[in-house]
Amino acid sequence: MHRLGGVGLAAFERQKQHERSFAELSTEISQGQVDVLHAQLAQFRSALAHYASTHRDSIRNDPQFRHAFQRMCTSIGVDPLAGPRKGGWWAEMLNLGDWQYELGVQIVDVCVSTRERNGGLIEMSELVRLVSKLRGVGGGVITEDDVVRSIKTLKPLGAGYEVIDVDGGKKMVRSIPKELDADQAVVLAIAQEEGGRVSEDLLVRRRGWTRERARAELENMLLRDGMCWLDEQDEEWGVAYWVPSAMRWDE
Amino acid sequence: MSLSPHTTPSGFLLPSIHAAPPFFTLQPKAETQALVTEQWTRLILSYARHRRLFYLRVEDAEPPGSDWDEVLRNDRINRRLPPSHLSYILDDMVSKNKAMYEPVKQTRSVLLFWRLPEEWAEVLHDWASSTAQLNTILTFFEIVEPPVPSQLSGIPDTLLRRAISILTKTNRAQVIAVSDGEGVRFLAGNVSK
Numbered sequence: 001m002h003r004l005g006g007v008g009l010a011a012f013e014r015q016k017q018h019e020r021s022f023a024e025l026s027t028e029i030s031q032g033q034v035d036v037l038h039a040q041l042a043q044f045r046s047a048l049a050h051y052a053s054t055h056r057d058s059i060r061n062d063p064q065f066r067h068a069f070q071r072m073c074t075s076i077g078v079d080p081l082a083g084p085r086k087g088g089w090w091a092e093m094l095n096l097g098d099w100q101y102e103l104g105v106q107i108v109d110v111c112v113s114t115r116e117r118n119g120g121l122i123e124m125s126e127l128v129r130l131v132s133k134l135r136g137v138g139g140g141v142i143t144e145d146d147v148v149r150s151i152k153t154l155k156p157l158g159a160g161y162e163v164i165d166v167d168g169g170k171k172m173v174r175s176i177p178k179e180l181d182a183d184q185a186v187v188l189a190i191a192q193e194e195g196g197r198v199s200e201d202l203l204v205r206r207r208g209w210t211r212e213r214a215r216a217e218l219e220n221m222l223l224r225d226g227m228c229w230l231d232e233q234d235e236e237w238g239v240a241y242w243v244p245s246a247m248r249w250d251e
Numbered sequence: 252m253s254l255s256p257h258t259t260p261s262g263f264l265l266p267s268i269h270a271a272p273p274f275f276t277l278q279p280k281a282e283t284q285a286l287v288t289e290q291w292t293r294l295i296l297s298y299a300r301h302r303r304l305f306y307l308r309v310e311d312a313e314p315p316g317s318d319w320d321e322v323l324r325n326d327r328i329n330r331r332l333p334p335s336h337l338s339y340i341l342d343d344m345v346s347k348n349k350a351m352y353e354p355v356k357q358t359r360s361v362l363l364f365w366r367l368p369e370e371w372a373e374v375l376h377d378w379a380s381s382t383a384q385l386n387t388i389l390t391f392f393e394i395v396e397p398p399v400p401s402q403l404s405g406i407p408d409t410l411l412r413r414a415i416s417i418l419t420k421t422n423r424a425q426v427i428a429v430s431d432g433e434g435v436r437f438l439a440g441n442v443s444k
Binding site (some may be wrong): 116117197222223226229230231232233234235240241242244247248249250 | 254256276278280329330
């Protein structure tokens with residue numbers, strides 16, 4: 001009887017030989033796949049780069065287009081800001097990284113310069129308005145989305161900038177690292193509705209708070225956090241509290 | 252509601268903060284009040300300069316009808332600066348050399364430094380030299396009520412004396428006794444000091 005592989009030491013050697021060949025083949029195939037992948041990636045990159053450079057102006061100037069583009073990047077798992085180089089791996093061809101950083105600097109500028117009067121809390125639309133003013137551009141060029149994204153890029157600085165949601169679908173940006181508790185969020189929401197003004201009675205009436213709770217919270221925001229100002233000449237309540245971050249300042 | 256700047260009948264542009272109701276209340280938190288005081292100080296001095304007002308008294312915040320009504324009251328939002336708050340602001344202004352109590356030994360009335368005495372000294376010397384009155388003896392009256400109105404018209408005696416004494420120290424003025432009181436002679440002085 002003759003076995004294909006034979007028997008004895010020679011067969012063992014042959015077996016070894018086969019294994020080696022298979023391993024070589026396997027590496028060759030893997031290498032091929034990696035090469036294809038690299039080629040695809042390069043193609044993708046160049047296509048994306050081409051796309052970015054041809055639509056560069058639209059991306060930089062049209063907020064809707066920019067938003068759609070950012071969304072597309074996110075859905076295919078590409079972060080235009082991430083990458084080995086400063087500002088992202090294609091920042092230089094798009095200059096979008098610089099744009100985002102620039103916006104970040106301006107956000108910090110607005111937050112810091114209004115901090116004394118608003119206690120480090122600014123309403124999103126007010127921030128967008130002031131940043132637009134600083135850039136000398138009209139409304140709608142800078143969107144909330146851009147601001148949120150820029151604030152994310154500020155995160156590594158550890159400055160504690162954060163976007164928070166308050167009742168009524170409003171967004172606020174907090175520029176001092178401080179926890180905002182649930183009661184404060186309620187007060188802010190009421191202040192938003194009232195153009196900045198809140199009172200004990202409003203909290204009692206609208207939210208069913210006890211007078212003590214309302215007073216304690218307002219006193220805290222006034223004295224501890226410096227988030228509101230006192231008005232002792234209020235015609236309706238006698239004493240009212242004003243949240244500067246919820247007031248609209250034209251200047 | 253929107254807080255916007257407002258132009259008064261006298262042509263002064265009030266900043267938007269003047270339309271904020273809590274701006275008129277003395278704030279219990281020190282940091283907040285510091286900001287309020289700073290804003291009031293700036294507002295008071297620029298209004299004083301606009302209308303050439305030299306004095307501000309706590310009483311100006313009391314009944315309507317004072318020179319300061321446009322600033323110390325805001326009838327559009329029905330707010331006024333209470334005298335106690337004004338008194339606090341005046342105290343702070345004096346401590347920061349933005350004003351001095353005048354007369355001395357009371358705290359209800361201040362002389363405002365919308366120009367510092369040092370700045371008045373320069374204005375005074377520039378006026379004397381540009382009107383070719385260096386080396387002539389001038390009475391205080393001739394400075395305060397010159398035939399041709401100048402920046403110094405109506406300047407309070409206290410401020411004028413402080414300005415002259417500053418010039419005297421750098422040999423740019425000499426106080427001289429004249430028949431009906433005091434006079435002053437301005438000198439070109441040593442420019443390099």
